[in-house]
Amino acid sequence: MSLPLVFFIDWRQRPAFDEQTVETLKRPDIVDIENYYTRSPSSGLWIFEFERKFVGLIAVDASADSLSTQTFSAPAEENIRKPKGKEKKGNKNVASTATIRHFYIAESYRQASAQNDLLTFALKHAFEGSSTVEKIKATPSPFATYLGHALKDAGFVVVDRGPKVGFVASRYTLTYELTREKWVEMQKSSAAQSALPILRGIVDTRLDQELVLVCALYASAGLLNRKSPNAIPCVLDWTSEVRGFHDMPIDWRKRTAAIESAVKKSAKPVTVVIDSVDTLEEDLESPAETYKFLSQILASIRSRNDTSQLVCHLTSLSAVLPLLKQPSFSSSLLHLTAHPPVLLTHIATAYLAPPPSSTSDSFAPENLRFWRVFIPLAERIRDVESLVFGTNGEGGAGGSSLDELVVEVQDDGGVERVLEGWCTTKGGSIALEDLDSLKSVWRKHVVEHSAPDPTKNLTFNLNLTESQHTSRSQVPLPYEHDGGQKAQILYDPDSADDIDDEDPDEDLDI
Numbered sequence: 001m002s003l004p005l006v007f008f009i010d011w012r013q014r015p016a017f018d019e020q021t022v023e024t025l026k027r028p029d030i031v032d033i034e035n036y037y038t039r040s041p042s043s044g045l046w047i048f049e050f051e052r053k054f055v056g057l058i059a060v061d062a063s064a065d066s067l068s069t070q071t072f073s074a075p076a077e078e079n080i081r082k083p084k085g086k087e088k089k090g091n092k093n094v095a096s097t098a099t100i101r102h103f104y105i106a107e108s109y110r111q112a113s114a115q116n117d118l119l120t121f122a123l124k125h126a127f128e129g130s131s132t133v134e135k136i137k138a139t140p141s142p143f144a145t146y147l148g149h150a151l152k153d154a155g156f157v158v159v160d161r162g163p164k165v166g167f168v169a170s171r172y173t174l175t176y177e178l179t180r181e182k183w184v185e186m187q188k189s190s191a192a193q194s195a196l197p198i199l200r201g202i203v204d205t206r207l208d209q210e211l212v213l214v215c216a217l218y219a220s221a222g223l224l225n226r227k228s229p230n231a232i233p234c235v236l237d238w239t240s241e242v243r244g245f246h247d248m249p250i251d252w253r254k255r256t257a258a259i260e261s262a263v264k265k266s267a268k269p270v271t272v273v274i275d276s277v278d279t280l281e282e283d284l285e286s287p288a289e290t291y292k293f294l295s296q297i298l299a300s301i302r303s304r305n306d307t308s309q310l311v312c313h314l315t316s317l318s319a320v321l322p323l324l325k326q327p328s329f330s331s332s333l334l335h336l337t338a339h340p341p342v343l344l345t346h347i348a349t350a351y352l353a354p355p356p357s358s359t360s361d362s363f364a365p366e367n368l369r370f371w372r373v374f375i376p377l378a379e380r381i382r383d384v385e386s387l388v389f390g391t392n393g394e395g396g397a398g399g400s401s402l403d404e405l406v407v408e409v410q411d412d413g414g415v416e417r418v419l420e421g422w423c424t425t426k427g428g429s430i431a432l433e434d435l436d437s438l439k440s441v442w443r444k445h446v447v448e449h450s451a452p453d454p455t456k457n458l459t460f461n462l463n464l465t466e467s468q469h470t471s472r473s474q475v476p477l478p479y480e481h482d483g484g485q486k487a488q489i490l491y492d493p494d495s496a497d498d499i500d501d502e503d504p505d506e507d508l509d510i
Contacts, residue, residue, distance in 0.1 A: 028070070029061065029101060039063045040094045042129030045102070048118050055114050056105035058122045062098035062133050094130045100138035103147055115150040116382065123154060127183055128319060131285070135179045142171035151176045153382065155183060195338040197405060199223065199313045201428045203273060206233075210270040212262045215239055216283075217276035234262045243283045250283055252293065260300040269307045272297060277314035287319040291329070294320075298330065316381065335410040338422075339378055341437040342387050344406055347373050348441045355419055355441065358431040371417070378408070404437050 029036040037043045042062035048055040100122070105115040126133055138156065140147035155178050162173030196218075203213065203223050211233035213220060220235045236258055241250055263270050274280070274294075281290040294312065301308045314321060316337065325335065347370065348354045355374075356367040377383065403424040410417050421435040422428060433442055455462045464472065 027101075029059070036063075037061070040130070042094055042098060042126045042133050044122070044125055046118070046122060048105075048114065050109070054106060055109045056118055057102060058100065058104075058118050059102040060098055060122050060126050060136070061101050062094055062126055062130065064093055064095050066095040066099045067097060067137075094132040096132055096134045098126050098133050098136045100136065103138065103140060104144075105146065110146045113150075113383075115146055116153055117380070119150050119154050123178070123183060127180055133180065135177055137175060137177050139173065139175045142173050148174065148176075151178075154178065195313060195336065195405075197403070197424050198336060198338060198407065198422060199273070199275065199311070201422070201424070202271075202311055203233075205428075206271045206273070210234075210266040210268045212236065212259060212270060212272045214259065214272065214274045216274065216279040223275060236262075241283075243285075252284070256293065256296055259297055263297075263300050263304070263308070269304070269309075270301070271309045271311060272301060273311045273313075275313050277312050277320055278318050281318065281320055287323060290320050291323040294324070295329065316379075333411075337378075337408040337410070339406040339408060340384065340388050341404055341406050341435055343374075343378065343384055344419075344432075344438060345441060346387050347377065355432060355438075357433060357442075358420075404435050406432070406435070
C-alpha cells in the first residue's frame with residue numbers, strides 16, 4: 001500500500017517542482033554567475049566551506065533589476081541574452097530592494113545554525129556595500145523550514161503570502177522582508193555585551209585629571225561620577241546635533257577644532273573620551289571619514305608627547321572597528337571587549353572548558369581548549385544574547401548581577417588575550433575568581449563516599465555486648481607473650497650432625 005501511495009504523491013507534486021526548477025535554471029544569473037553578481041557592490045554569491053567540505057551557499061541580487069522574475073523563453077534558445085561585459089559599479093546599478101535569489105545549507109550543518117552565520121554575512125555585505133539598499137526580500141521554499149527560522153532570527157517579517165503547495169496544499173509560499181532600520185537596530189550593542197560600565201569606570205578614574213568628554217549619544221550626567229561634584233571636566237555635548245534634523249549641516253571642522261583646543265590648553269596629560277563612535281559614523285555616513293576624524297584627534301594627542309590617551313566606545317559590529325585595530329592607527333592599542341559572565345558559565349558546563357584563572361597562563365595547553373571555544377562563540381552575538389535573554393537562557397533577571405562583566409583584554413594587535421572581571425560595586429577591575437556570578441565555575445564539588453557496612457541488613461547479629469568485649473580482650477592469644485623471658489633457641493644435636501670443622505664438605509661424599 002505504501003509504494004502506490006509514494007508513486008501517487010510523486011505524480012501529484014512532480015510537475016510543480018519541475019516547473020520551479022526549470023524556472024530557476026532559466027534565470028539570467030545562472031548563465032554567467034560571476035558577471036551577474038558583480039554588477040552591484042551590494043550583490044554577491046558566496047559558497048560556505050568548512051575543512052574543504054561544502055556547507056551551503058547564498059546569493060544576494062542588489063542590481064537595478066533585482067526584483068525581476070524574467071526568464072529566458074527556452075533553455076536551448078541560441079540567442080540567449082547574456083550581460084555584455086561587467087557593468088560599471090555605482091549607485092545607479094543598485095536597487096533600493098535587494099533579493100536573496102538562492103539560499104541553501106547542507107542538512108548535516110543545519111543543526112549547528114550555519115544558515116544563520118551565512119545569512120548574517122550576506123546581510124552585512126548587502127547593507128554596507130551601498131547606502132542605496134533599503135530593504136532585502138527573500139522567498140524561500142515552504143519545505144525548507146530551517147530557512148524561515150533563520151530569516152526570522154535575522155529580523156525578517158512576512159510581507160506577502162503566496163499560493164499553497166504540497167500534497168494536500170498545506171503550506172503557503174511566504175515572502176520575507178528586512179528593512180535597513182530593523183537591521184541597524186539589531187546590530188546595536190545590547191545589555192548582554194554593553195561596555196558602558198567600563199566607560200563610566202574610565203571616566204570616574206579620570207575626574208581628578210584633565211578629561212575631555214565627547215557626548216555624541218549619551219547624556220553626560222549618565223557618564224560622570226556624581227560623587228565628585230568638584231570635578232568639572234570639559235564636556236562637548238553633541239547629542240542635540242542630529243543629522244537631517246537641522247537646516248545647517250554638521251560642521252566637522254568646528255568639532256575637530258573644539259577637541260584640539262581642549263587638548264592643547266591642558267597643562268596636564270589629558271584623556272579624550274568619545275562615548276559613541278557608531279553615532280559619529282552615522283553622522284559622517286562613512287567609516288573611512290570616521291577613521292580620518294579619529295586619526296586627527298589622535299594626532300593632536302600624540303603631539304603632546306606625554307601620557308595622554310584617546311578612549312573610544314563602539315559596538316563590536318561597528319564598521320570602524322577593523323580600521324581602528326590596524327597598527328597604522330596606533331601601535332599601542334588596547335582593545336577591551338565586554339562579555340556577560342553567563343557566557344563563561346555556559347562554556348564551562350556545556351563544553352567542560354573552564355576559563356583560565358588569573359594566576360595561570362592564558363595559553364597554557366590546559367587552557368587552549370577554552371580559547372578554541374570562547375573566541376568563535378563570543379563573536380556570535382545572537383547566541384550570546386539567547387544565553388542571557390532567551391527562553392531557556394541562563395541569565396536575565398534571575399541570573400548574574402548586572403554590575404558584573406567579563407572583560408576580554410587584547411594587546412599587541414590581538415595576539416595576547418586575557419580575561420579579567422569587572423564589578424561596579426567592587427571598584428572596577430577585579431580577578432575572575434572574585435566575580436560572584438562565576439563562583440560555580442571555580443567551586444570544586446567534593447563528594448564524600450561512605451564505606452559500605454557489611455553488617456547491614458543481616459538476619460543475625462554480629463555485634464558484641466560490652467561484657468563480651470571484656471571477656472574477649474582477656475583471652476591470651478597463642479602468638480602473644482608477656483615479654484618477661486629472654487628469647488632463646490634450644491637445640492639437641494643428633495647422630496647426623498657430626499660436622500668436622502676442618503672439612504665442612506665431608507658429608508657431600510665427593
